[in-house]
Amino acid sequence: MKRRTGIVLILFFFLAAGWITFPPMTKADFEWRILKNLDLQTPPLDVAPSADGQRLFILTAGEILVYSIPEEKITDRLSVDKDFDRIASLPRADIVTITSSGRKTLQIIGFESVYRIDVTGLPFKGPQDAAVTVAVFTDYQ
Secondary structure, three states: OHHHHHHHHHHHHHHHHHHHHOOOOOOOOOOOOOOOOOOOOOOEEEEEEOOOOOEEEEEEOOEEEEEEOOOOEEEEEEEOOOOOOEEEEOOOOOEEEEEEOOOOEEEEEEOOOOOOOOOOOOOOOOOOOOOOOOOOOOOOO
């Protein structure tokens, strides 16, 4: 009988110590709101954010839509094979992978920013339709 009473006292001690040491958890409310609703025209298959948080890559059948978070709009569309059904971003902001489970294929896609500068009417040297145009402003002081 003494052994049983001792076990009950030990259990009661640990229960009381645990109750004092670890306060009861409280439930917090969670609030949310829709920030943007995009009409994509085609069903999305998968979505991946860029590593820098500036873009959202949306895979649809045959296309990757590039959504710019700062601009809040789709800024580019990239054609891909319709068999690709998954997209994932990598630790670098300029690389994503797309996979096709049916064809057992993976592609790594790299992105580069292209900045267009309007040089209409400015002096230039070289072909007008060159991929790179260097404008030299020698007439300014």
